[in-house]
Amino acid sequence: MTYKQIKWTILFIPTITVGLWEYVRHQFLLPYISMDLGNWLTPLIVYLVSVTLLNKLFHMLERIRRELEQERTAKFALEARENLAKELHDGIAQSLFLLSVKIDRLEKSDEQQSQLQEIYNIRKTVHEVNRYVRQAISNLRYEDTAVKLMNLNEALDVEVQKIAKEVYVDIDVFWELQDEMLTPKEKVELLACIREAVLNIEKHANASKGWVQGEGDKQNWRVTIKDNGQGFEGNPFQLTDRYGLNIMKERAEEMNWELKLIRDNHHTHIMISKRENEVGCEVNHKMNI
Secondary structure (H helix, E strand, O other), X not given: OOHHHHHHHHHHHHHHHHXXXXXXXXHHHOOOOOHHHHHHHHHHHHHHHHHHHXXXXXXXXXXXXXXXXXXXXXXXXXXXXXXXXHHHHHHHHHHHHHHHHHHHHHHOOOOHHHHHHHHHHHHHHHHHHHHHHHHHHHHXXXXXXXXXXXXXXXXXXXXXHHHHHOOOOEEEEEEOOOHHHOOHHXXXXXXXXXXXXXXXXXXXXXXXXXXXXXXXXOOOEEEEEEEOOOOOOOOHHHOOOOHHHHHHHHHHHHOOOEXXXXXXXXXXXXXXXXXXXXXXXXXXXXXXX
């Protein structure tokens, strides 16, 4: 029953009860029940109906009212999150983008060499803050409804699928790593690393195909991002313009994960893994001969 129907039912039941009782009493029970006894029985019958049928209806009314209040509160919270996300996007994110453009111009100036290290530090900071802001915007807009709609075991898989669809390269996802095997902090950092690796496939690899695979358990797991692109020379982590890779490396070091970047069999592999008794971050480099 709806909220309105319950209210009208509560209003009508006592009236109908008294009307039916009085009709039965005067038509059929007058020879057996005196007028005084009938007058005493009328409020008693109304009371019995109230504590049985009406009491249940009042509980239903309270439950519906609580649900409406919860929906209203959730709606207000969602609107507030959406407004905050819009403010972040229109304010901080746009300002960071403009600052990034100015740094690009500064890098091309005649005094580039003397200011290169300072430019690199500024660019790295801007790149990282911009990534955090965009992730905050995404979480503000979608996290609340996504958590309600998705099964917890599917949440991480769905997020990886979404990342794969953000780029124009065809990315296949093979995901067996269950959501409960990672802490909330690990999920955030791992998804950030996967997003950076996938974006690198689109921006730098000139690849036509990519793969993302996650497997393992809570103590030992591995995530591999692979592509068939042009590969790399030397150690890309030492290049000053690879801000995303260096941020990925720092994330892995902070989480005590092992990070490997390998070129093998005409494919580039970025492997992020966790081993129960291993700490630190290792970068291995192999060239396919």
